[in-house]
Amino acid sequence: MVPINYYIILSAILFSIGALGVLIRRNALIIFMSVELMLNAANLAMVAFSSVLKSFSGQIFVFFVIAVAAAEVAVGLALIVEIFKSKRSIDVDQMNSMKG
Amino acid sequence: MTPEIILFLVLALVAIATAMGMLISRNAIYSALFLVLNFTTVAVFYLLLGAPFIAMSQVTVYAGAIMVLFLFVIMLLGAEALPEAEVLPWQKPLAITLAVLLVSEAAYLLITRARPVGDIIPPGAVANDPVTLQQLGMALFQDYLLPFEVTSILLLVAMVGAIVVIRKEKRVH
Numbered sequence: 001m002v003p004i005n006y007y008i009i010l011s012a013i014l015f016s017i018g019a020l021g022v023l024i025r026r027n028a029l030i031i032f033m034s035v036e037l038m039l040n041a042a043n044l045a046m047v048a049f050s051s052v053l054k055s056f057s058g059q060i061f062v063f064f065v066i067a068v069a070a071a072e073v074a075v076g077l078a079l080i081v082e083i084f085k086s087k088r089s090i091d092v093d094q095m096n097s098m099k100g
Numbered sequence: 101m102t103p104e105i106i107l108f109l110v111l112a113l114v115a116i117a118t119a120m121g122m123l124i125s126r127n128a129i130y131s132a133l134f135l136v137l138n139f140t141t142v143a144v145f146y147l148l149l150g151a152p153f154i155a156m157s158q159v160t161v162y163a164g165a166i167m168v169l170f171l172f173v174i175m176l177l178g179a180e181a182l183p184e185a186e187v188l189p190w191q192k193p194l195a196i197t198l199a200v201l202l203v204s205e206a207a208y209l210l211i212t213r214a215r216p217v218g219d220i221i222p223p224g225a226v227a228n229d230p231v232t233l234q235q236l237g238m239a240l241f242q243d244y245l246l247p248f249e250v251t252s253i254l255l256l257v258a259m260v261g262a263i264v265v266i267r268k269e270k271r272v273h
Contacts, residue, residue: 013116017116024192024196036135060236067251068251070255078261
């Protein structure tokens with residue numbers, strides 16, 4: 001029997017690592033991966049709660065989150081490719097103008 | 101220390117180590133591969149929690165499709181490593197301080213405020229039963245049918261959106 005608090009603490013740690021990645025890295029791709037890590041941490045907490053409460057809603061919600069994350073990645077990576085085409089770099093420090 | 105707790109602790113160590121590896125490694129491809137391992141570990145956690153369907157979705161969609169897309173883009177752009185250029189010297193220490201603060205706040209709230217809500221039932225007799233998978237499918241296609249259909253429209257919009265963003269501008273006169 002694993003107490004649910006262990007899962008929640010693990011989820012909090014993973015979320016914080018993702019937030020740290022968004023704050024300290026300058027590579028847009030790594031920042032994007034950190035966002036995925038944060039989504040995953042939230043999913044883990046939701047599945048843990050759904051397992052404790054013996055309810056399906058958490059799992060179904062996680063399924064929808066995964067689908068939305070897939071859509072988000074498709075559009076986000078297209079944007080990153082487009083930014084790379086105009087700036088020749090994916091350093092977020094260089095994305096400081098609204099017009100390419 | 102039951103075997104389940106030992107398994108949990110080992111997997112948690114792997115998950116945290118791969119997340120840190122993703123954060124620290126200088127090469128974006130290594131970061132992506134670390135993240136694949138992290139997602140797979142989280143899938144094993146889902147199995148431990150008695151959610152086999154979500155675990156399989158995690159492996160196919162996250163560790164499979166999404167990370168392959170990431171690897172494609174990294175290799176396509178050839179942007180594995182950025183040149184070192186420290187623009188804001190105080191940014192990194194401040195960020196690490198804030199992240200430590202976030203973890204400690206979350207842990208403090210969990211330890212002092214959270215009521216113990218119970219243990220995770222071990223999967224097996226109840227959770228991995230095919231009947232519950234059937235129930236999950238029924239719930240997905242009956243109670244949550246509208247969100248499911250909306251998700252399909254969302255995926256279509258994302259597909260069209262990605263193509264529109266990438267497409268070359270055609271000059272029309």
